[in-house]
Amino acid sequence: MSFVIELLQGGWETIKEYLLLHLPFVVPAFFLAGALYALFPKDKIIRYLGPKSRKNIAYPMAVLGGLCLAVCSCTILPLFAGIRKSGAGLGPAIAFLYTAPATNILAIVYTSSLIGVDVALARIILSIVFALVIGITMAALLPDKAPDGAPEGSPASAFATVSSVKTSRWLWGFFVGLLAILMWGASPVLKLQVKLPGLAVLLVVFVFIARKALNKDSFKSWMRETWFFVRTIVPLLLIGVFVAGMLKVVIPAEFVKQYFGNSTLGATLAAVLFGTVAYFPTLVEVPMARLFLDLGVGRGPLLAYLLSDPVISLPSILVVRRFIGNKRTLVYIGLIILCCTAAGLIYGFIVR
Numbered sequence: 001m002s003f004v005i006e007l008l009q010g011g012w013e014t015i016k017e018y019l020l021l022h023l024p025f026v027v028p029a030f031f032l033a034g035a036l037y038a039l040f041p042k043d044k045i046i047r048y049l050g051p052k053s054r055k056n057i058a059y060p061m062a063v064l065g066g067l068c069l070a071v072c073s074c075t076i077l078p079l080f081a082g083i084r085k086s087g088a089g090l091g092p093a094i095a096f097l098y099t100a101p102a103t104n105i106l107a108i109v110y111t112s113s114l115i116g117v118d119v120a121l122a123r124i125i126l127s128i129v130f131a132l133v134i135g136i137t138m139a140a141l142l143p144d145k146a147p148d149g150a151p152e153g154s155p156a157s158a159f160a161t162v163s164s165v166k167t168s169r170w171l172w173g174f175f176v177g178l179l180a181i182l183m184w185g186a187s188p189v190l191k192l193q194v195k196l197p198g199l200a201v202l203l204v205v206f207v208f209i210a211r212k213a214l215n216k217d218s219f220k221s222w223m224r225e226t227w228f229f230v231r232t233i234v235p236l237l238l239i240g241v242f243v244a245g246m247l248k249v250v251i252p253a254e255f256v257k258q259y260f261g262n263s264t265l266g267a268t269l270a271a272v273l274f275g276t277v278a279y280f281p282t283l284v285e286v287p288m289a290r291l292f293l294d295l296g297v298g299r300g301p302l303l304a305y306l307l308s309d310p311v312i313s314l315p316s317i318l319v320v321r322r323f324i325g326n327k328r329t330l331v332y333i334g335l336i337i338l339c340c341t342a343a344g345l346i347y348g349f350i351v352r
Contacts, residue, residue, distance in 0.1 A: 006249055007246045007249055007250070008246070010246050010249040011242035011243065011246040012242070014242065014287075015238060015242050027185075028178065028181050028182040028185050029105050029106045029109045029110075029182055030106065030226055030229050030230050031178060031222075031226050032105055032175075032178045032179060032182055033105055033106055033225075033226070033229050034222055034223070034224075034225040034226025034227070034228070034229055035174070035175065035178055035222050035225075035226070036067075036105070036175075037225045037229075038218070038221040038222045038224070038225040038226075039171065039174075039214075039218060039221070039222060048061040049061060049062055049065070049088040049089065049092040049093065049096070053089070053092070055091075055136070058089065058091070058092040059091065059092055059095055059132055059135060059136065061092070062088075062092040062093070062095040062096040062099065062131075062135065063095055063096075063099045063103075063128055063131055063132065065096050065099075065100075066095070066096050066097075066098070066099025066100035066102075066103060066131070067099060067100075067103055067105070076097060076100045076101055076316075080093060080096065080097045080320075080323065081323055084323055084324075089139060089144060090135075090138060090139050090142070090143065090144050090324070090328070091135040091136055091138060091139030091140075092135060093135075094131075094134060094135040094138050094139075094324075094332065095131040095132060095134070095135035096131075097311075097320070098127070098130065098131040098134055098135070098311050098336075099127065099128065099131040101310040101311050102123075102127035102130075102131065102307070102310050102311045103123075103124050103127045103128060103131075105182070106229070106283055107123075107283055107285075107286065107310065108120050108123065108124050109182065110283055110286045111123055111286050111289075111306065114286050114287065114289075114290050115286065115289060115290055115293060115302075118351070119299065119302070119303055119306065122303055122343075122347060123303065123306055123307060126303075126307060126339075126343050127307060127311075130307070130336075130339045130340075130343075133335075133339065134332065134335045134336065134339065137331075137335060138328060138331060138332060138335070141331060142327065142328050142331060170209055170212040170213035171213045173209045173212075173213065174206075174209050174210055174213035174214065177202065177205060177206035177209050177210070178206065180202055180206075181199065181202050181203065181206060184198050184199060184202060185199055239284075260292075260296070260297045260298060260301055261296045261297065261298050262298050262300075262348070263298045263299070263300025263301060263344060263345055263347075263348020263349060265341075265345065267297075267298065267300075267301045268300055268301045268304045268341050268344040268345050268348065269337075269341050270301070271297070271301035271302070271304045271305040271308075271344065272304045272305065272307075272308045272336075272337055272340045272341050272344065273337070274305065274309075275304070275305045275306075275307075275308035275309030275312075275340070276308050276309075276312050276313070276333065276336065276337060277313065277314050278309060278313060278314075285305075285306060285309040285310055286306075288309075289302055289305060289306050292305065298348055299347065299348060299351050300344045300345060300346075300347050300348015300349070300351070301344055301348065302344075303343065303344050303347045303348075304340045304341060304343060304344025304345075304347075305344075307339075307340040307343055307344070308336060308337070308340040311336065312332075312333065312336055317329060317333065320332070
């Protein structure tokens with residue numbers, strides 16, 4: 001009984017720390033994610049992802065499309081299937097498949113607040129680079145011979161459920177205002193005495209811009225999508241944080257520090273393989289990474305885990321192979337393992 005109480009206390013203490021120190025800085029990111037999903041013209045993105053599109057347009061658009069979403073490695077699968085069925089080429093579709101769970105704005109802000117700005121910056125830069133490298137490599141090695149269709153029952157359009165809303169030329173100012181609030185509130189270098197007055201000014205300006213940018217329908221769509229992210233992600237986040245706190249009680253820190261404290265090839269590869277197979281809902285990989293860091297895992301293996309875990313998992317592997325085949329799936333997995341392991345080793349060498 002005392003052991004159970006100790007486990008529950010560990011989880012509760014971690015929850016309290018998270019709610020007090022980190023959740024307030026993530027709140028603006030939910031509003032930004034909701035606005036991107038509800039208001040960004042996604043149909044224009046899909047238009048440029050076809051196999052005949054120019055590479056210098058298709059791949060950046062695929063990455064941009066992924067950045068507009070905040071989903072896990074399994075939630076992205078219907079969207080991936082939809083754009084493949086709509087005619088997207090293999091390379092851009094793979095870049096989209098990789099980018100969305102790896103680089104969404106919520107994950108980057110959360111990583112910055114819970115682990116550090118350096119890891120967050122490395123995560124977003126390397127994830128975008130890997131998405132492009134893996135997509136281009138797969139298109140070169142295993143090009144499309146004929147348009148691949150998704151199995152029957154898949155959505156004909158990945159974005160068919162997103163409402164079409166009318167917005168004005170103020171929309172870009174609306175997004176800039178949201179991003180400014182997010183970056184100011186999440187900044188680790190500003191003191192609270194500076195943050196609060198600055199946020200007040202930004203909010204006043206933002207309300208003015210939002211009234212110009214949005215009509216009634218677009219505002220409702222924004223709130224609906226924001227609430228969807230909140231009610232879908234926050235409960236899973238809190239569960240993940242609580243479980244991470246309990247695991248911290250039972251995992252021996254000496255063992256972790258001895259075998260995973262340095263950025264060796266074995267430690268980094270093991271972190272990548274764990275991230276490749278394990279499945280966590282979106283953002284839950286971040287408190288797990290914080291747990292590993294507290295237990296003594298080196299920052300090289302830690303980054304390798306953060307780069308691999310969100311983009312692939314055993315459930316997603318089983319589904320992806322239905323849309324691109326066994327050979328392409330094996331190449332996709334191999335490229336992820338190679339890129340993430342190399343990145344962890346290099347990063348661990350630099351920061352040691």
